[in-house]
Amino acid sequence: MGKTTKFLVTGLSALMLAGSLAACDDGRAGAEGAAKQLASSLAGLDLGPVALEGTDTAAANEQLKAVFADLGDIKPSVAAGEVKLDGSKATVPLDYSWKLGSAEWKYSSQAELTKSGDKWTVQWNPALLVPELKDGEVLDVTTARAKRGGILGAGDTPIVQDRKVIRVGLDKTKVDAAKVESSASALAGLVGLDVAEYTTQSAAAGPQAFVEAIVLRGFTADITEAKLKAIPGAVALPDTLSLAPTRTFARPVLGSVGQASAEQIEKSKGALKAGDIVGTGGLQEKYDSLLRGKDGLVVAVVPAPGQDAPAEGTAAEGTAAEPRTLFEVPAMDGTSLKTTLDVKLQQLAEATLADTGPASAIVAIRPSTGAVLAAASGPGSNGYNTAMLGQYAPGSTFKIVDSLAMIRDGMTPDSKVQCTPTLTVDGRTFKNAEGYPASSLGSVALRDAFAHSCNTAFISARDKVSQQQLESAATSLGVAVEAPKLGADAFLGSVPGNAEGTEHAASMIGQGKVLLSPLAAAVMAASVGHGAPVSPQLVLNGGTQSGDGGASDGGASPTAGASPTAGASPSSSASATAPAIAKPVTKAEAAALSDMMRAVVTSGHAGFLAQVPGAPVGAKTGTAEFGKDNPPKTHAWIVAVHGDLAVAVFVEDGGLGATTSGPLLKEFLIAAG
Structure with missing residues (x-):
């Protein structure tokens, strides 16, 4: 090939390449760049970097902020779609996405671009922001309120x-x-x-x-x-x-x-x-x-x-x-949340406590199901949930637990125990309540010691009933264990598994470090009435809400007589610390306990409950000393089983259980019918 031909081919190639490049340079790159810049600026809610036609940047920004003002600080995600060219004009879709709480609002608008020289500008139109939006229109975001469940x-x-x-x-x-x-x-x-x-x-x-x-x-x-x-x-x-x-x-x-x-x-x-x-x-x-x-x-x-x-x-x-x-x-x-509360009984419990000055509570449970029918805290509780969260020494009501432990050690309600006026343990003297009948001193049946609440007889059993046995008996009656069906925060009791000397002796009369809430005391009585451990239930459809469960951790306890809020916080799940029910109370054991609770009414401190119509009432009174006053202040307790109803009544700083809480219980049971 000669030189002339070679130069001709090379020249033609150069011309063809130049033509190809010219054909590719149709402005698409510039339009795409302008579209991306527009999308980025809209996402930032600032049109400052965008070249606009039809308005100036300041006016466009003012309109943009007004349109989206009701969306607050939320900013959209905006993506430019495929640019469509038509000579010196182009259109591009803009895909918006707004995160509105858990919802996502998506839509697309369209922008028009015009090329002037080598520069692409955006034709301003409020419809760029929202399809079909016109001048003088803005977005309004309103909340559609959900109706709260009852x-x-x-x-x-x-x-x-x-x-x-x-x-x-x-x-x-x-x-x-x-x-x-x-x-x-x-x-x-x-x-x-x-x-x-x-x-x-x-x-x-x-x-x-x-x-x-x-x-x-x-x-x-x-x-x-x-x-x-x-x-x-x-x-x-x-x-x-x-x-x-x-x-x-x-x-x-x-x-x-x-x-x-x-x-x-x-x-x-x-x-x-x-x-x-x-x-x-x-x-x-x-x-x-x-x-x-x-x-x-x-x-x-x-x-x-x-x-x-x-x-x-x-x-x-x-x-x-x-x-x-x-x-x-x-x-x-x-x-709507479904509960077991009985409106009539709850109102009755609150009315019964209406004139009670100190912190107080009435809790009623149905033994056959564990349903919490009433959980009332009196006006003296000042809004605190004394009924379910209170942590107090239960006094002689805890002798129900003692008696179960003693029965498991071979005793029966007819077994003889020694009831002495006083008893000294490691230098500390324990005595019976003031006015204890002399006729019930000496060698008496366990039933009689229970009916008249002989402290010395139960403390004397401390050598046969260990603290660990007390803890086991308590859990057998549904006390100090978790309450997986309750569905509410509560304190279900604290009974230490180890105690010696005077502390163990105090545990035998429901003091020392033994603590119950009125709810726990009602559970204890309900378990006797049911003949098996009762697990209380208040919420029926709570699902797996955070914190669901109900029992306290059974650990730290407040000083006796301290404000309930000063004590251990209730835990909604006690599985990590509360003992399991290793040996549930049996029907035979519960029958023996029921026999003794009935004696409290027929021959003991709660004779006034014999006037309650309907099924025979079994009960146990309790008085627990607290504080450092002389004479000491006392909590007043009484628990009872009346047919398929178990009730605990508590009055802080209330004197004697029989004389303070007893009349309140009688009033409640008679009115409950």
């Missing part, structure tokens, strides 16, 4: 359900700004709030705010409609709230509901927000997620603030149109 009692009787309430507060739209402080101060004084705190809260709220002060079931003698009207801006708004029949009904057990506090919102890690209704304390808090359900949400396009929606069919092209829903997540209503 709490049901025995036979699915409604306990906690929606009831009418009045929300009292200050409506700042109805009072001059200059009078907000004086109105807030007057309203706080009327409803009993801290004046300075409520005034500060009212001042800090926005000009359109309703600043809630109190929620009432109805107007009272002190807070009347007329008094509210006299305060500028004070209003009473009708509403409903999940409430029990009365303000006090089983409140320490059930808990309450109200708006989430700042602390609860912070601890929820985003699960709660201001205005959410949540449970506080008791079952309402323990099963809050079950009861609360799950709120839904609605994302809609609405006219921007200050712009009214146009009349139907009158909206001009490109201007705000009728509100329309873009995305919706339906609310999932909460599930």
Whole structure:
């Protein structure tokens, strides 16, 4: 091949390559780059880096922020799709994804790009942000509130359900700004709030705010409609709230509901927000997620603030149109919690304790099923769940446990024991209660010593009944073990497995380090009535809520007589520390214990219970000393079995069990029918 031909071929190749490159340089790379930049800027909610046509960047950013303002701090994920070229114009789909709680809202819009010289610009249109969005429209995000589940009692009787309430507060739209402080101060004084705190809260709220002060079931003698009207801006708004029949009904057990506090919102890690209704304390808090359900949400396009929606069919092209829903997540209503509480018996228990000054409790259990029918804490408990969480020395009621241990050591109710006026153990003198009958001293039947509660007779048995045997007998009666069916936080008792000397002697009369709650004492009596260990049950459909279980760890204990809140915290699962029931009480053993409990009524301290109609009542009284006063203060106890009902009555600082708790028990049993 000659030189001329060679140069000709080379030149043609160069021309062909140049033509190919020119054909590829159709602007796609620039358009794709502009599209990616637009997607990135939209995801950051800042259009500063984007070249726009039809508006300036500042105006576009202002409109973007207004459109998405109701979404708060949430930012979308935005991806640019495939660019479609048409000469100097291009279109590109924009795929949005918003994380709205646990929901994901996805949609696509379309952007138009125009090439001017070697630069691609984006044609501004609010529909870039949301399909078909027009000028003068923004997004509105509202919560679709889930209906909170109620709490049901025995036979699915409604306990906690929606009831009418009045929300009292200050409506700042109805009072001059200059009078907000004086109105807030007057309203706080009327409803009993801290004046300075409520005034500060009212001042800090926005000009359109309703600043809630109190929620009432109805107007009272002190807070009347007329008094509210006299305060500028004070209003009473009708509403409903999940409430029990009365303000006090089983409140320490059930808990309450109200708006989430700042602390609860912070601890929820985003699960709660201001205005959410949540449970506080008791079952309402323990099963809050079950009861609360799950709120839904609605994302809609609405006219921007200050712009009214146009009349139907009158909206001009490109201007705000009728509100329309873009995305919706339906609310999932909460599930009602089913319990075993008997409304009548709970109200009766609370009424029985109404005039009792010290902390007190009545717990009623159905032995055949373990159902907790009532768990009432008296007004002296000041809102504390004394019935289920109290930790107190049980006194002579614990002689039920002693007697079981002694029966297992070969004794019967007719076996003889020595009841002496006093007994000294390692230098400490124990004696019987004041007024102990002389006729029951000396060599008496175990049944008689039990009926009259001879301390010295039971302490004398300490050499035959070890502390470990006491612990075993307690667990045999359902005490100091876990309660897997209870479904609520509770203290089921603490009976140490090791104790010597005076501590072991004190254990024989339910003192020392032996502690029971009124619930545990009722379980002990119920196990005698049932002829087998009873495992208490309060919640029927709690599932596997966090903390579900019920028994205390049976470990650390408060000093006798100390405030219950100062003692060991109840644990919802005691499996790691509470002993198992190695040797359940038998029907024969329970029959012997029932015989002795009946003797307490027929010949012992609780003769007043013979007047209770219906099935024969078996009982055991108890008095436990606490504190350092001289004479010492005492807890007053009594437990009883009446047919298929086991009851424990407790009064802290109550004197003698027979004279203080006994009459309360009699009143309860007769009224219970």
